[in-house]
Amino acid sequence: MEALVSELNRLPTIGRRSAERLAFHLLSSDLEDAQALSRSILEMRERIGFCQQCHNIAEGELCAICRDGRRDPSTICVVEDPRDVLAFEETGAFHGLYHVLGGRLSPVKGVTPEKLHIHELLERLKSGAARELILATSPSVDGDATALYIRNLAQARVELITRIGLGVSVGSSLDTTDSITIQRSLEGRRGMH
Amino acid sequence: MNGWPESGGCKIDMRLQSISIRNFRNLESLELEFSSGLNVIHGLNGQGKTNLLEAMFYLVTGRSFRTHQDGAVLPLGAAADAVAAIEGLVIRENGGRNRLRVAISRQGKRILIDEKPVAQLAGLWGRLRAVLFTPDDLMILKDGPALRRRMIDITLSQIDAGYLAALQNYSRALRQRNLLLRDAEERRAPRDQILAFNAPLAQWGAAIHEKRRRFLHDLGERAARLYAGIAPSSETLELEYRDALHGKKFSSPEAALTAWRKMMDGNIETDIRRGQTLRGAHREDMRLELSGRDLRQFGSQGQLRTAMLSLRLAELELMRDWSGEPAILMLDDLASELDAPRRNQLFTRLDAGLQTILTTIDPELLGSRLENARTIHLQDGRLISTD
Numbered sequence: 047m048e049a050l051v052s053e054l055n056r057l058p059t060i061g062r063r064s065a066e067r068l069a070f071h072l073l074s075s076d077l078e079d080a081q082a083l084s085r086s087i088l089e090m091r092e093r094i095g096f097c098q099q100c101h102n103i104a105e106g107e108l109c110a111i112c113r114d115g116r117r118d119p120s121t122i123c124v125v126e127d128p129r130d131v132l133a134f135e136e137t138g139a140f141h142g143l144y145h146v147l148g149g150r151l152s153p154v155k156g157v158t159p160e161k162l163h164i165h166e167l168l169e170r171l172k173s174g175a176a177r178e179l180i181l182a183t184s185p186s187v188d189g190d191a192t193a194l195y196i197r198n199l200a201q202a203r204v205e206l207i208t209r210i211g212l213g214v215s216v217g218s219s220l221d222t223t224d225s226i227t228i229q230r231s232l233e234g235r236r237g238m239h
Numbered sequence: 240m241n242g243w244p245e246s247g248g249c250k251i252d253m254r255l256q257s258i259s260i261r262n263f264r265n266l267e268s269l270e271l272e273f274s275s276g277l278n279v280i281h282g283l284n285g286q287g288k289t290n291l292l293e294a295m296f297y298l299v300t301g302r303s304f305r306t307h308q309d310g311a312v313l314p315l316g317a318a319a320d321a322v323a324a325i326e327g328l329v330i331r332e333n334g335g336r337n338r339l340r341v342a343i344s345r346q347g348k349r350i351l352i353d354e355k356p357v358a359q360l361a362g363l364w365g366r367l368r369a370v371l372f373t374p375d376d377l378m379i380l381k382d383g384p385a386l387r388r389r390m391i392d393i394t395l396s397q398i399d400a401g402y403l404a405a406l407q408n409y410s411r412a413l414r415q416r417n418l419l420l421r422d423a424e425e426r427r428a429p430r431d432q433i434l435a436f437n438a439p440l441a442q443w444g445a446a447i448h449e450k451r452r453r454f455l456h457d458l459g460e461r462a463a464r465l466y467a468g469i470a471p472s473s474e475t476l477e478l479e480y481r482d483a484l485h486g487k488k489f490s491s492p493e494a495a496l497t498a499w500r501k502m503m504d505g506n507i508e509t510d511i512r513r514g515q516t517l518r519g520a521h522r523e524d525m526r527l528e529l530s531g532r533d534l535r536q537f538g539s540q541g542q543l544r545t546a547m548l549s550l551r552l553a554e555l556e557l558m559r560d561w562s563g564e565p566a567i568l569m570l571d572d573l574a575s576e577l578d579a580p581r582r583n584q585l586f587t588r589l590d591a592g593l594q595t596i597l598t599t600i601d602p603e604l605l606g607s608r609l610e611n612a613r614t615i616h617l618q619d620g621r622l623i624s625t626d
């Protein structure tokens with residue numbers, strides 16, 4: 047029992063009390079329910095990984111978006127997190143491909159360019175398939191710096207680089223921004239100078 | 240110009256109706272009601288008068304004006320889970336009511352507005368606006384630029400939400416850039432990353448600059464007029480903004496932004512050698528002159544006191560005019576702050592409708608003004624009497 051409680055306690059937002067409550071709930075629930083839960087956790091870990099092209103979550107080598115032949119490879123939208131991909135997909139307004147960085151630059155937190163998938167993005171641009179790069183990192187100090195950092199490195203490899211400045215509120219991230227706002231800022235995106 | 244929700248063109252009244260304090264320094268448990276005019280808190284030294292103002296100012300800025308460490312306000316020898324709590328009721332004439340609460344423990348600080356937690360300190364600013372006037376204020380004029388920037392920041396942040404946001408973003412960008420500079424060996428400095436953080440640093444630096452410029456221009460005019468009224472002589476007080484770009488004027492916000500970018504980009508090599516960002520909003524200052532002579536260097540004690548009084552009165556006026564509602568005056572230690580002539584100058588200039596909360600050892604200093612005042616007698620952190 048104690049082993050389960052301390053495992054649950056290690057999950058984000060789960061405190062000691064909640065962990066105990068969850069453990070007792072699992073103890074009193076049907077055995078089949080508990081088996082289904084542990085099975086789906088294992089299956090998820092075994093089957094889902096990260097896309098080798100865009101670093102979005104994927105079942106297999108490539109994610110569903112990269113595998114989809116109808117997507118337009120001439121536009122790549124650069125986001126911080128797989129949750130941002132979900133937010134864009136919900137709008138249905140974007141038909142290009144993505145590139146997930148896995149965060150944003152923050153020297154204070156030790157996030158250097160090497161810890162993000164920036165090098166992989168530059169490699170990806172070498173093929174010449176992409177004509178536009180949309181930089182959709184968060185409209186924060188670190189998100190702005192990350193966008194500028196990428197622009198400076200990528201501008202020789204792609205025709206057009208645009209920036210989406212989502213929201214006016216500082217620290218707002220894509221996964222809390224509604225679909226209409228995302229769609230509007232996609233339409234209103236501007237070249238980065 | 241300003242983004243606080245309550246701001247408008249019309250003048251409305253705002254006041255601190257009551258305050259409740261628990262476990263704050265020597266104030267174990269205190270409940271006070273204030274009048275909308277003059278409130279006089281009196282008692283001997285060391286009884287908790289300044290602690291009370293410190294607690295009150297927590298409701299304005301979410302911070303102490305005496306220490307950088309919140310934990311220092313917990314009573315001596317307090318238990319590990321002790322909580323110092325300050326709760327104030329702010330009432331506006333248009334019917335607006337806000338219950339502001341700041342709770343401080345060794346684990347951190349919690350701010351609640353009308354029982355709802357506020358994630359960012361910025362959520363508190365602008366709910367209760369006040370000008371604080373303390374015996375240490377003369378240091379603002381005598382000491383280095385940091386205290387003068389702090390004075391500007393505290394006042395301007397209360398009336399302009401955009402300024403507070405710009406300050407926070409600027410200091411974040413500065414922290415990131417300075418870390419890159421500090422750890423950099425000269426030849427292997429991550430210039431591409433430093434360059435990337437120059438953009439937000441310049442963006443928010445330019446925003447701060449424009450707001451400070453307008454603020455100090457207005458403040459300087461008001462302070463000069465007030466100074467002339469308090470000390471009728473041929474001396475004229477002048478306030479000059481010593482900005483990062485040496486007073487250069489710009490035709491547009493874009494031109495200013497470009498100049499900030501050029502400054503940051505151009506300083507990279509010097510900054511790498513010195514391991515820090517040498518120029519910017521974090522190095523700006525204001526300079527006061529009396530008939531062309533630097534007040535800091537040449538001002539007499541009396542001139543410094545009159546200048547400081549003029550500045551605080553100018554802030555009160557400016558906050559009222561920019562935000563559309565009067566700010567509260569909090570004055571610590573009436574006797575040591577102001578001599579008799581300057582006390583009279585202060586009181587004749589205060590609006591009748593202005594809420595004032597002051598502390599003093601000797602309430603008799605107030606003379607006949609005491610008749611219409613609410614008096615609060617503190618002893619050993621406890622309320623002895625009130626009327």
Ligand SMILES: [Zn+2]
Nearest residue numbers: 097100109112
């Ligand atoms: Zn993919």
